[in-house]
Amino acid sequence: AQSVTQLGSHVSVSEGALVLLRCNYSSSVPPYLFWYVQYPNQGLQLLLKYTTGATLVKGINGFEAEFKKSETSFHLTKPSAHMSDAAEYFCAVVRSTSYGKLTFGQGTILTVHP
């Protein structure tokens, strides 16, 4: 079975500051990992994903995440926050051997202050 824990249900940063959203996963087989962003009353938009290859993954809007197997982590970062980054972010895991359903974390709401 897979599970995801997102540490911190709310993160608040100032515009221009570093964004760090934490995600730890549990998986019985090698995982594929995803970060999605959700704006109010909208669906989920893919930010980035790790499947194979380079463990540092770059996504849209300046976000990146690093897969660390030894720490079972896939934290999301952005060097400089923008007001438009304010949203809810979800980390998700799926079994790399069979794909199938994504298992999501509880989400982290990012607030950006001017």
Place this chain on the structure above:
Amino acid sequence: DTGVSQDPRHKITKRGQNVTFRCDPISEHNRLYWYRQTLGQGPEFLTYFQNEAQLEKSRLLSDRFSAERPKGSFSTLEIQRTEQGDSAMYLCASSLGDGYTFGSGTRLTVV
């Protein structure tokens, strides 16, 4: 590629009524998923299809919920005898391999 379409976007229904939602996946995607999301929570898996076959159904899904994907194209999710606890956003996604795309969701309010 027109993305994943869900209809309706919003539904308000009285408790005890039946509702049906539709999802049109990306045409070349062979898998289709339904999730439920309540306020402040991550999406919760309900069920998924590979082509027309329903491969997995969450144990959390009561008998009032049923999903179909005739001919392996669009899918419908029906909720019978709705309860206030069914109020949520219902998300549909489709995938091919490791590429998952979500629709904008159907927000259900049961009054």
